[in-house]
Amino acid sequence: MRPRVIVNVAMSADGKLSTRERRQVKISGNEDFARVDRLKAGCDAVAVGIGTVLADDPSLTVKSPDLRAERQREGRPEHPVRVVIDGRARTPPDASILVKGDGLRVIAVSERADPAKVEALRAKAAVITAGKDEVDLSRVLDELGQMGIRSLMVEGGGTLIAGFIRAGLADEIYTYIGSIVIGGKDAPTLADGGGWIRESDFARLVLADVTRIDDGVLLHWMVKRT
Ligand SMILES: NC(=O)C1=CN([C@@H]2O[C@H](COP(=O)(O)OP(=O)(O)OC[C@H]3O[C@@H](n4cnc5c(N)ncnc54)[C@H](O)[C@@H]3O)[C@@H](O)[C@H]2O)C=CC1
Numbered sequence: 001m002r003p004r005v006i007v008n009v010a011m012s013a014d015g016k017l018s019t020r021e022r023r024q025v026k027i028s029g030n031e032d033f034a035r036v037d038r039l040k041a042g043c044d045a046v047a048v049g050i051g052t053v054l055a056d057d058p059s060l061t062v063k064s065p066d067l068r069a070e071r072q073r074e075g076r077p078e079h080p081v082r083v084v085i086d087g088r089a090r091t092p093p094d095a096s097i098l099v100k101g102d103g104l105r106v107i108a109v110s111e112r113a114d115p116a117k118v119e120a121l122r123a124k125a126a127v128i129t130a131g132k133d134e135v136d137l138s139r140v141l142d143e144l145g146q147m148g149i150r151s152l153m154v155e156g157g158g159t160l161i162a163g164f165i166r167a168g169l170a171d172e173i174y175t176y177i178g179s180i181v182i183g184g185k186d187a188p189t190l191a192d193g194g195g196w197i198r199e200s201d202f203a204r205l206v207l208a209d210v211t212r213i214d215d216g217v218l219l220h221w222m223v224k225r226t
Pocket residue numbers: 008009010011016017018019021022023024025027048049050051052053055056085086087088134135136137155156157158159160161162163164188192
């Protein structure tokens with residue numbers, strides 16, 4: 001059974017995830033970061049693209065000691081399984097996602113990844129090879145499902161999220177819209193890459209909830225199945 005895919009991003013009022021040079025920006029306030037931590041703690045796994053690892057060096061750990069303790073009481077590991085979608089095996093061996101906090105890591109690579117880099121990563125993570133040039137996200141979800149993962153939070157960035165949407169694999173999207181304008185036509189957005197041209201290809205969403213948080217607003221969308 002494939003995991004349910006829940007996308008979460010924070011964007012500026014003009015829809016940007018970071019600056020045009022891909023520098024991380026604090027968009028969420030404390031209340032929203034706490035919500036993100038709860039969402040992550042409720043999921044079996046959390047994924048980012050290699051672009052986010054190289055730009056932000058996130059750890060993707062659960063930050064709240066109470067939430068980590070709750071997971072352990074429930075017989076779950078302290079942190080969700082941390083997953084990097086990394087076609088060419090470019091994850092640095094000292095990346096925070098590999099060295100901070102206990103628990104399983106999964107790196108999903110394509111057949112084009114350098115075998116020596118893949119072998120080096122195997123010392124720190126389970127490696128899934130799926131897809132010829134790009135990572136085949138559908139196969140990755142199948143493999144994660146076989147590992148018992150039922151829910152996957154996708155934290156970004158925009159290229160990876162577009163990949164999940166394009167493949168029809170995203171189930172829910174949380175967008176926190178903060179009270180800043182970042183600007184720049186080349187700054188990352190929720191769904192980067194080539195985008196879609198035909199209206200029939202656009203993902204269709206149903207608005208499930210709207211909540212004021214900090215100085216912004218949280219939108220919770222369900223992705224319509226076509
Ligand atoms: N505000 C927020 O909530 C967040 C912001 N960000 C920002 O996003 C930026 C990074 O985003 P991106 O550069 O778009 O990188 P990304 O994190 O989306 O990674 C994209 C890369 O993943 C690899 N990939 C392999 N297979 C793929 C597939 N099937 N589909 C898509 N990608 C695949 C490709 O090498 C691709 O270039 C950073 O500036 C970061 O700060 C990232 C996460 C959350």
